[in-house]
Amino acid sequence: xxxxxxxxxxxxxxxxxAFLAVLSQRIGFTIFLIGKILRFSLFFVFIIFLLKGTxxxxxxxxxxxxxxxxxxxxIDTISQFLFREVYRFRPLVVSGSFDLxxxxxxxxxxxxxxGGADVIxxxxxxxxxxxxxxxxxxxxxxxxxxxxxxxxxxxxxxLATAFHIAxxxxxxxxxxxxxxxxxxxxxxxxxxxxVDIYKEPIKGILTFLIPIGIMITLPAKALMGITSLMxxxxxxxxxxxALFLSLRFWKFALTKYTSASx
Amino acid sequence: xxxxxxxxxxxxxxxFAYRLxxxxxxxxxxxxxxxxxxxxxxxxxDPSREVFGYNKEKILTYVFGxxxxxxxxxxxxxxxxxxxxxxxxxxxxxxxxVSYFKYWFTRDIASKxxxxxxxxxxxxxxxxxxxxxIFLQTDFLMIILFIVSVAIAVTLFFYILxxxxxxxxxxxxxxxxxxxxxxxxxxxxxxGGAFPIDILPxxxxxxxxxxxxxxxxxxxxxxxxxxxSGLAIARGILTGGLWIMVLAFLTRIIWPRGLKRYxxxxx
Numbered sequence: 001x002x003x004x005x006x007x008x009x010x011x012x013x014x015x016x017x018a019f020l021a022v023l024s025q026r027i028g029f030t031i032f033l034i035g036k037i038l039r040f041s042l043f044f045v046f047i048i049f050l051l052k053g054t055x056x057x058x059x060x061x062x063x064x065x066x067x068x069x070x071x072x073x074x075i076d077t078i079s080q081f082l083f084r085e086v087y088r089f090r091p092l093v094v095s096g097s098f099d100l101x102x103x104x105x106x107x108x109x110x111x112x113x114x115g116g117a118d119v120i121x122x123x124x125x126x127x128x129x130x131x132x133x134x135x136x137x138x139x140x141x142x143x144x145x146x147x148x149x150x151x152x153x154x155x156x157x158x159l160a161t162a163f164h165i166a167x168x169x170x171x172x173x174x175x176x177x178x179x180x181x182x183x184x185x186x187x188x189x190x191x192x193x194x195v196d197i198y199k200e201p202i203k204g205i206l207t208f209l210i211p212i213g214i215m216i217t218l219p220a221k222a223l224m225g226i227t228s229l230m231x232x233x234x235x236x237x238x239x240x241x242a243l244f245l246s247l248r249f250w251k252f253a254l255t256k257y258t259s260a261s262x
Numbered sequence: 263x264x265x266x267x268x269x270x271x272x273x274x275x276x277x278f279a280y281r282l283x284x285x286x287x288x289x290x291x292x293x294x295x296x297x298x299x300x301x302x303x304x305x306x307x308d309p310s311r312e313v314f315g316y317n318k319e320k321i322l323t324y325v326f327g328x329x330x331x332x333x334x335x336x337x338x339x340x341x342x343x344x345x346x347x348x349x350x351x352x353x354x355x356x357x358x359x360v361s362y363f364k365y366w367f368t369r370d371i372a373s374k375x376x377x378x379x380x381x382x383x384x385x386x387x388x389x390x391x392x393x394x395x396i397f398l399q400t401d402f403l404m405i406i407l408f409i410v411s412v413a414i415a416v417t418l419f420f421y422i423l424x425x426x427x428x429x430x431x432x433x434x435x436x437x438x439x440x441x442x443x444x445x446x447x448x449x450x451x452x453x454g455g456a457f458p459i460d461i462l463p464x465x466x467x468x469x470x471x472x473x474x475x476x477x478x479x480x481x482x483x484x485x486x487x488x489x490x491s492g493l494a495i496a497r498g499i500l501t502g503g504l505w506i507m508v509l510a511f512l513t514r515i516i517w518p519r520g521l522k523r524y525x526x527x528x529x
Contacts, residue, residue: 025435025436027433027436027439028433028435028436028438028439031436031439031440031442031443032439032442032443034443035439035442035443035446035447038443038447038448038451039447039450039451042447042451042456043451043456045462046451046456046457046461049461049462049463050305050457050461053313053314053461054305054313057301057304057305058304174282176282176283176286178283179282179283179286179287179289179290180286182286182290183286183289183290183293186290186293186294187293189293189294189297190293190296190297192297193297193301197300197301197303197304198300199300199303202296202300
């Protein structure tokens with residue numbers, strides 16, 4: 001408990017510094033915020049017009065399709081808010097400044113993963129949660145469905161954490177972060193729509209091998225009442241395994257760090 | 263002319279220097295196409311279905327066309343301009359007998375050549391895997407008009423990118439922010455890259471046609487697909503050309519003012 005409180009305090013300090021750094025560039029902050037809101041709104045509008053013309057997408061109606069999209073955005077935005085520091089990891093490794101992180105009495109993984117929360121995403125999260133609640137209510141979910149949804153949402157965030165840890169580990173080994181993290185983003189973007197739109201074997205790959213289906217599509221399906229308890233338990237098991245494997249990969253990657261250029 | 267040919271050659275070789283970066287960038291393009299392909303494939307699950315004026319053949323041609331057109335129109339090295347202005351590296355070019363404008367245009371052409379060759383191979387592989395019905399334009403005149411509209415798109419995008427980068431002269435810290443808004447978000451959505459513009463209501467479409475963005479990807483593809491003809495094509499080419507003139511005029515005004523503002527920070 002003491003360790004958790006200590007890390008919470010460190011996270012708060014690092015996040016406050018990151019917030020202040022971004023807010024000192026008010027124009028940049030405003031432009032990025034406008035850009036993010038525009039991207040979300042334009043996609044939202046696209047889905048509405050698309051479903052107006054087609055009535056359904058892979059058997060899902062407008063509200064259901066919007067709910068998949070909102071769930072994707074919620075998980076994507078929260079993970080970007082928490083793990084923005086990953087995008088700044090490469091210069092640390094390339095320049096050898098990662099040495100300074102390793103020598104501090106704080107977990108190097110914690111520092112590299114959560115060292116600078118993103119204030120722009122933080123601003124959008126409350127509105128996203130409100131939109132999820134509003135559209136979610138229109139789907140008339142059961143209490144169990146809501147419970148599964150929240151549980152699987154956390155599981156989705158655990159999977160997102162595992163992905164980000166793997167990206168960091170890969171960054172140490174290959175010195176390549178920027179495109180790897182963007183490929184992760186593109187992969188998760190494949191779940192903007194339910195993975196049911198994909199044909200086999202892509203659908204299977206997106207569900208089991210790169211489990212973005214479990215990360216994003218499944219929570220939304222759970223709220224709609226089309227996921228079994230077995231499916232929920234199986235997903236939680238996969239989330240735990242992914243996190244365990246990513247931590248092992250991180251430990252392995254650390255042994256490959258050469259401290260070059262430092 | 264010789265020096266720009268040398269810049270082209272060096273720039274082309276530079277792209278190979280960061281091979282992993284390039285391969286990953288191409289992989290990202292393919293992934294975006296996979297999402298769009300399956301989305302529309304699901305919408306047109308019935309091959310005889312017609313929605314928003316498209317049948318399955320034409321919408322899937324649109325998706326593949328986007329993959330190739332992105333490589334021709336949107337791949338550009340001039341995105342690095344903002345960084346050069348912000349950290350003072352632009353000074354190196356100002357002291358050399360080289361036009362900064364032509365320098366970046368040449369580098370863009372090198373990037374487009376490489377990206378196009380990769381996009382061609384990717385489109386072929388995806389075609390063989392996904393086996394979509396593709397619409398082949400056989401009307402020679404439409405092919406010529408398509409090439410003209412692509413040339414307009416390439417020039418237009420270069421001017422947009424160049425102008426957006428000039429913002430860095432006034433806001434050195436926010437060059438990337440301006441690029442994010444205009445190049446990543448507005449260009450992606452308003453050019454027809456994310457979805458065909460004609461699924462939007464007519465009022466919105468008319469507003470968009472007054473902007474330069476639809477002439478980057480959407481308009482050339484409409485010409486290729488034969489969805490517009492005669493007067494609409496002429497109007498589109500004219501509007502695209504008009505936007506080039508407006509942006510070229512703005513560049514002539516803003517570039518010298520930016521240089522006056524420039525104080526070689528970081529040098």
